[in-house]
Amino acid sequence: MPKGKFFRYAIGGVVTPILGLITIPLLSWVFSPSQLGEMNLFLVIVTGITLVFSFGLDQGLIREYERSKALPLVMEILFYISLVFIITYFILFSIENETLLKNKIFTENILFEVFLTAFLLLLIRFNMVVMRMEEYALAFSLTQIVRKLSILITLSVSFYLYKNNLFESLINVINLQLYSALITTIFSFFVLFPFFKSFKYSRSKKFKKCFSFGWPLTFSGLLFWGLTSLDRFYISYFTSMSDLGVYSLAVSFAAIIIIVQTIFSTIWIPIIYKWYEQKSASFLYSYTEKLVVLILIFIYFLILLFSPLIKFFIPESYYDSIVMLSFVSLYPLFYTITEVSGIGINLSKKTKLMIPIMISTTIINLSSLAWFVPVYGALGAAASLAVTFYFYFLIKSILSNRFTPENIKTGLKTYVLCTLILIISFFNVFISYYFSLLLMFLLLIYVLYDFFTMPNLKEFYYEWTKEI
Template sequence: MLCISFDNVISLWLFEIDSLLLSLLVAAAVLSAFLSRFISLILRMNEQGLAYSMSQLLPKLLLILIIGGYVVFSVSKNITNLVLANVSATLFVCVIYAWNTRSEWLLGLKESIDYSYLKSLVSFGLPLIFGGLAFWGLTATDKILLKELSDFEQLGLYSVAVSFAAAATIFQSVFSTIWAPMVYKWAAAGENFDKIYKVNRYVLLAVIVLFCLAGLFSWVVTLILPSNYNDVQWILIPCLGFPLLYTLSETTVVGIGVTRRSGFAMLAAALAFIINLFGNWWLIPKWGAAGVAVSTCVSFWFFFLLRTEFAIYLWRPIPRFMLYAYTSLLVIGAVINSIYGEVYAIELKVFWLIMLCSIFVFLKDEILEIKNRFFSHNFKI
């Protein structure tokens, strides 16, 4: 309500259109998405896996259906209808899941508040609020600054590259959903530290393979995009930095959660945000979409580094030479690919091929174990 009252600042900032309707629609979308987030956590904590998965999938399916309806019925193609489609999808899902979980949250409304317990929750959660804001800045300011410091053509290139790289967020989302409850259960029992390290090695292997495959086959996107989007093939690879390096950091950041020192999580996000802010300011005027992709990728490498080092400081050490060596090479390769990909296309293909082949030397034990588990149909860690 505060944002809406400031002369449609939401619609002006996001769309450069002075519209009360657009501001109200965006506010409704944010509010319904916020409520849906907590409703979906009820499903997750109740171990209703299918319902939780649907809570993540349904908004996307509804959005596709609504936009498909626009096409079929020749609805006017404008920003208002596009925003309306997003709002309709999020509101509909929010209402459905609020109804399905009504027994839990209605009971919650009737409970008395334990203020001493609430105080401990606030002391733990308050730094996470600011850390969440910093993380939002880390993931959102790229598009905002690209729009302000460059033009909509570069914003379009970057958005398309991010959309292709979003395929890796499937890996991130599935892993994070399964990993968080499992690892803290292990930590609470004071056992299975060797399994945490083993999972870390598996995820590192997956990150290397996905980066290398993207480096070798990013040219495929040119077959399905118009010719004026050919540059997407070069900036696609650093765009993988966010989902893949974030996923890897989830395996090394356990110590911060176990020790409940959430201030360090906030600090890691804040420092990475500052790095990204400076990188965008420096690189966007010169390199446009390539510059913002490089800045985001490098920032997430620092985010991964800071989370890892803070967790080690607070909890216990982990072997990390291989982690830092491989991720550094992957980020350097992604940066060169983004800025000089067209000039050194052949050399970069050789680089990604060498990186891919190197895992059979340095991570051969993990590869052999995955192979043995695959053929024995035993996928338990």
């Protein structure tokens, strides 16, 4: 990748969290906790549909991507996905079931909203894969920014047009997400016009390979969706929609780390495949893992340090979300570390292992939810999320180590550090905020020392800057 591309990718990584920090408090002032909870359930369902209908083809596209032959493959993928979406929608819509027809979901046409939003988000996902593989770095960043910015614009315009009537109907609330997805989709196709304009129909020989590589990831992806969604259904069923809204706000703040994870994964996956094929220096893998751990520990320390200040930006009805932030932030943290520590499964093409990994993690998730939620409510769901993704990291990393060369295996230090982070999060919630902050600071100092005293740092820096 030409030098300087990283900084174009970084624009999205910097601007998007800033827009998120503006949007999240704004939503808390506009929506009541119960309304925010309803919107969150809508997004959870949309995300699940998007995962199912992707058939893992986005991952297969990354794996089989060749610039000179990519366009027919991309168009074939988009055609089949569009066809399946349309057929499925009309099948569901044509089902004559008196119970369903009397349901509020059908009377307000939310089925259409759900399917259309999911379809648009899936188009955005594949377009962003193309941007990454074609190295449209600036377009990639701007698409992320437009997604966040369009929510702010849509919210402002809707509030001006509807004023006090905006939130009387659930469908008006949901339309905010639909309009945002539509704006982002149009923008993504606009910036990819140079890529699509040369299309001439031809069958791609790689579609079957893409499907074969990606379909196991559909099941694992759906199970992963369950890991991040069962807590929402648990809260809405065992507590209240208001508690779900408070919990959703905490998860939204933690989503800032998810953006960092998305940017890193977008850059990391193509690079690791390249290093693996070229048999690059062995230390590059372990150094990258240590760098990721260092960055994430630093971010988590900042979250703990500044979390008390959040109460100045949100209504009092959402104050409980601040306590939950210590737990829910660990989901993207552990997941990002696993992107490095579990990469051996992808490199060895053992993607079918993701199914037992996700099944075992889902069992842990259900058990921890049953244990924590009845006692601690939404806070218990947050603790369950942290514990679940800690075990996800453990299981995937250990299995990955069995199928990868010695130089790519996850070191013992990473396991120990992740365990300590989980323990500190429980200290923060149940024992002492200041004591946990001190422990986190000491851990950060150790990781900084461990990283910057390693040999070959200059070569590591050169290899990464060469790629980005």
